Amino acid sequence: MTKGFVIAIDGPAGAGKSTIARKAAAALGFAYIDTGAMYRSVTWKLLQTGKPFSEELAGKLAGEIRISFRPEGNRNRVFVDETEVTEDIRSAAVTKLVSRVAAVPAVREAMVDQQRRMGREGNVVLDGRDIGTVVFPDSPCKIYLTASVEERARRRGKELEEKGQAVDYKALQAEIAARDKQDMERAVSPLKQADDAIYLDTSDMSIDEVTGAILRLAGERRPKA
Numbered sequence: 001m002t003k004g005f006v007i008a009i010d011g012p013a014g015a016g017k018s019t020i021a022r023k024a025a026a027a028l029g030f031a032y033i034d035t036g037a038m039y040r041s042v043t044w045k046l047l048q049t050g051k052p053f054s055e056e057l058a059g060k061l062a063g064e065i066r067i068s069f070r071p072e073g074n075r076n077r078v079f080v081d082e083t084e085v086t087e088d089i090r091s092a093a094v095t096k097l098v099s100r101v102a103a104v105p106a107v108r109e110a111m112v113d114q115q116r117r118m119g120r121e122g123n124v125v126l127d128g129r130d131i132g133t134v135v136f137p138d139s140p141c142k143i144y145l146t147a148s149v150e151e152r153a154r155r156r157g158k159e160l161e162e163k164g165q166a167v168d169y170k171a172l173q174a175e176i177a178a179r180d181k182q183d184m185e186r187a188v189s190p191l192k193q194a195d196d197a198i199y200l201d202t203s204d205m206s207i208d209e210v211t212g213a214i215l216r217l218a219g220e221r222r223p224k225a
């Protein structure tokens with residue numbers, strides 16, 4: 001049984017899930033769990049070994065890894081076995097491989113197990129691909145956040161430019177579309193909207209508008225004490 005109130009936010013790459021989830025969690029005083037950062041952390045650890053990708057290695061590392069989050073200001077710092085990986089897990093090498101790692105059943109089992117344990121401890125916002133469908137299917141507050149692939153590439157490109165990186169928008173759009181396809185077509189826990197999730201197309205919405213919509217929904221859905 002879950003003790004707290006779980007807000008489940010799913011959707012494709014670059015829909016703004018992590019920004020919105022972090023803001024909503026801060027406004028509500030809830031914990032925030034970025035499940036994408038967990039799959040990225042396993043991928044980072046795999047790359048650190050210098051060995052080529054294999055399902056077996058990915059599964060083994062996922063079973064051993066210790067991931068923790070430390071919220072600080074407007075970001076969520078990520079640690080793997082005491083090493084800070086906040087920036088490194090966003091590298092192009094990790095982004096390129098992460099969907100393959102996330103498709104490995106043993107990896108998903110290990111991560112979902114940790115997510116359920118963290119979510120059971122109290123009120124929490126989680127964002128990912130399978131939160132409403134697999135991790136917390138009983139959550140009364142599910143949102144499927146999306147936007148057009150052009151808009152998602154534009155947002156992600158802006159983020160990268162702000163970090164000082166040069167951006168090829170065509171390539172970025174292709175990378176996002178490829179990751180969407182891989183995440184939606186995989187056999188285990190594919191990305192899809194839960195039947196009872198609210199669909200929110202954010203293409204023409206500001207961050208504050210989307211956060212406001214989610215906070216309103218959370219207010220309506222939160223079990224009355």
Ligand code: CDP
Nearest residue numbers: 013014035036037039098099102128129130
């Ligand atoms: O931030 P961005 O939209 O680029 O992706 P992310 O949320 O960091 O997730 C990275 C990848 O992890 C996704 O493309 C999925 O392959 C995988 N993932 C997943 O399979 N299940 C989740 N609950 C979260 C992420």
